Amino acid sequence: MSLFPSGSFPAILLAETRSEVRKSLRMPAYLVPTLVLPAIIYAVFGLMLNNGRIGGMAAPAYMLASYGTLGIVGASLFGMGVSVAVERGQGWLTLKAATPMPPLAYFGGKVLMCMALGIASTALLSIMGVLFGDVRLDAGQWAMLFVTLAAGSAPFCALGCAIGYLAGPNSAAGITNLLYLPLSVCSGLWVPVEGLPKIMQHIAPWLPPYHLSRLALHAIGMPIPLNNHAWFLAGYTALFAWLASLAFKRQSRGSWG
Amino acid sequence: MTSDAGAGSSAVRLDDVRMRFGDVEALAGLTLDIARGKATVLLGPNGAGKTTAIRLMLGLGKPTSGSVQVFGADPQAPAARRRVGVMMQVAKVPENLKVIEHIDTFRAYYPNPLPRAELVELAGLAGLAGYERRFFGRLSGGEQQRVLFALAMAGNPDLLFLDEPTVGMDVDTRRAFWKQVRRLKDEGRTILLTTHYLEEADALADRIVVLDHGRIIADGSPSEIKKKVSGHRITCRTRLALAEIRALAGVTLALHDDDLTLIDTDHLEAVLRAMLTRDETLSDLAIKGAALEDAFVAITNAGKSEESH
Numbered sequence: 391m392s393l394f395p396s397g398s399f400p401a402i403l404l405a406e407t408r409s410e411v412r413k414s415l416r417m418p419a420y421l422v423p424t425l426v427l428p429a430i431i432y433a434v435f436g437l438m439l440n441n442g443r444i445g446g447m448a449a450p451a452y453m454l455a456s457y458g459t460l461g462i463v464g465a466s467l468f469g470m471g472v473s474v475a476v477e478r479g480q481g482w483l484t485l486k487a488a489t490p491m492p493p494l495a496y497f498g499g500k501v502l503m504c505m506a507l508g509i510a511s512t513a514l515l516s517i518m519g520v521l522f523g524d525v526r527l528d529a530g531q532w533a534m535l536f537v538t539l540a541a542g543s544a545p546f547c548a549l550g551c552a553i554g555y556l557a558g559p560n561s562a563a564g565i566t567n568l569l570y571l572p573l574s575v576c577s578g579l580w581v582p583v584e585g586l587p588k589i590m591q592h593i594a595p596w597l598p599p600y601h602l603s604r605l606a607l608h609a610i611g612m613p614i615p616l617n618n619h620a621w622f623l624a625g626y627t628a629l630f631a632w633l634a635s636l637a638f639k640r641q642s643r644g645s646w647g
Numbered sequence: 648m649t650s651d652a653g654a655g656s657s658a659v660r661l662d663d664v665r666m667r668f669g670d671v672e673a674l675a676g677l678t679l680d681i682a683r684g685k686a687t688v689l690l691g692p693n694g695a696g697k698t699t700a701i702r703l704m705l706g707l708g709k710p711t712s713g714s715v716q717v718f719g720a721d722p723q724a725p726a727a728r729r730r731v732g733v734m735m736q737v738a739k740v741p742e743n744l745k746v747i748e749h750i751d752t753f754r755a756y757y758p759n760p761l762p763r764a765e766l767v768e769l770a771g772l773a774g775l776a777g778y779e780r781r782f783f784g785r786l787s788g789g790e791q792q793r794v795l796f797a798l799a800m801a802g803n804p805d806l807l808f809l810d811e812p813t814v815g816m817d818v819d820t821r822r823a824f825w826k827q828v829r830r831l832k833d834e835g836r837t838i839l840l841t842t843h844y845l846e847e848a849d850a851l852a853d854r855i856v857v858l859d860h861g862r863i864i865a866d867g868s869p870s871e872i873k874k875k876v877s878g879h880r881i882t883c884r885t886r887l888a889l890a891e892i893r894a895l896a897g898v899t900l901a902l903h904d905d906d907l908t909l910i911d912t913d914h915l916e917a918v919l920r921a922m923l924t925r926d927e928t929l930s931d932l933a934i935k936g937a938a939l940e941d942a943f944v945a946i947t948n949a950g951k952s953e954e955s956h
Contacts, residue, residue: 396754397729401755402755404755405755405756406752409741409748409752412743412744412748413741413743417743479738480740481737482738484737485733485737485795487707488706489733489756490729490757491756492725
């Protein structure tokens with residue numbers, strides 16, 4: 391509790407993160423896209439139906455990387471976008487903005503929560519993969535997988551934040567769903583890129599989840615080149631963060647009555 | 648509570664503040680000095696500029712022109728915000744956090760927060776067993792207001808903004824709340840309050856500032872203000888013509904509402920005597936002390952109403 395002096399930035403960030411995690415864990419509508427959905431489709435497509443190899447990798451390991459990515463994308467988009475839009479619409483954010491809490495702590499708390507839930511989702515899939523899919527990775531590969539996915543939440547948190555500020559409280563969930571499904575399908579998270587129709591294979595390299603899933607696959611030892619995946623993700627993060635900051639400034643200039 | 652040298656004796660200073668939203672001028676050159684340790688009430692009809700003024704004092708926006716200072720600093724500066732607490736109208740608070748979790752989160756924002764137990768007691772939650780462990784969404788409207796009050800007090804503020812604080816409270820809770828506010832004032836805190844209830848302004852204010860169309864139209868102690876605008880509203884069924892009623896001394900407003908006649912007056916007895924004498928059929932008589940705000944709305948709308956009736 392008193393790890394940091396009250397009122398200091400780390401203390402505020404910790405308090406925000408703690409309450410974000412509590413809120414999320416008590417919200418079924420959020421736990422479905424982050425924990426339940428990836429676990430179910432991993433069980434069905436990764437463990438039960440798929441015993442073959444994809445791109446030279448055992449399917450359960452391959453799909454651990456893609457559905458791990460799916461969990462991160464879902465946790466970040468819904469965790470940031472919907473909650474920011476809703477709290478903004480309710481006036482709750484205005485009350486918090488009048489306190490000494492720095493905006494960075496508010497967003498930082500949500501980002502850390504999204505990462506934590508995304509990591510929990512990946513951990514759940516990993517346990518399933520090890521127990522029922524015979525997934526075997528060495529310690530370094532496990533570490534790389536989790537670090538990659540945690541860091542990979544950045545562009546999706548930034549995108550969620552932009553949606554949270556551009557969309558209304560009632561439309562944010564709908565817009566997020568509209569983005570989440572096509573983004574993840576066309577990036578090859580549901581069906582591996584190798585199995586997608588030609589046209590989607592051309593689209594995939596333009597989508598951020600594709601790049602994150604390639605990094606995750608690389609982390610667990612799939613022999614693919616690293617290319618510019620990390621740069622793509624960094625670029626998308628910058629772009630979305632810029633959009634979000636524009637929207638944030640537009641609001642905080644005081645267009646409210 | 649603290650008296651820092653150099654910052655002067657005012658808690659809040661607005662100097663010729665103008666605020667435009669498109670074509671609407673919400674504040675039209677507002678100059679206001681809120682003294683420390685006093686309770687000041689802002690009154691005015693909806694759209695008068697109360698909320699805009701408070702938002703600027705909270706640093707939730709910048710004025711189009713003019714300056715706003717809180718304890719001699721920019722209201723957006725952390726140093727100012729750490730000394731300010733605010734209770735405002737919030738449509739919805741995250742409901743799946745427990746009362747105590749909300750309180751602890753807000754306490755973490757401030758360097759010298761009030762102890763948790765003191766906040767629970769301040770909000771009137773202490774006597775009710777298991778209360779602080781309840782989810783916010785399970786509380787009644789009045790109880791939620793009390794938690795918002797505890798959040799406003801979390802940082803042990805020198806300056807407390809209360810924007811319509813007793814909406815949703817029952818009469819007993821409202822009176823208990825007033826007692827708390829008086830106690831906080833006696834501790835030396837500065838209170839700035841907006842309300843729709845004349846009784847509330849009367850009970851708490853050292854000073855009442857009335858805004859309309861972004862300007863101050865009255866400023867003084869409650870008794871001074873009441874002298875200016877106090878009045879009564881008479882409702883009755885009468886055969887008297889509006890023009891005849893308006894000609895009576897002390898009638899500020901007279902108009903028809905369906906088959907009833909509404910009359911605002913600051914000479915209640917004289918007007919009643921005159922009307923009862925002239926119209927022996929007068930019936931369905933009701934008299935109500937006009938709320939301060941009603942009186943102002945009536946005054947500012949009087950011209951328009953006369954044209955349309």
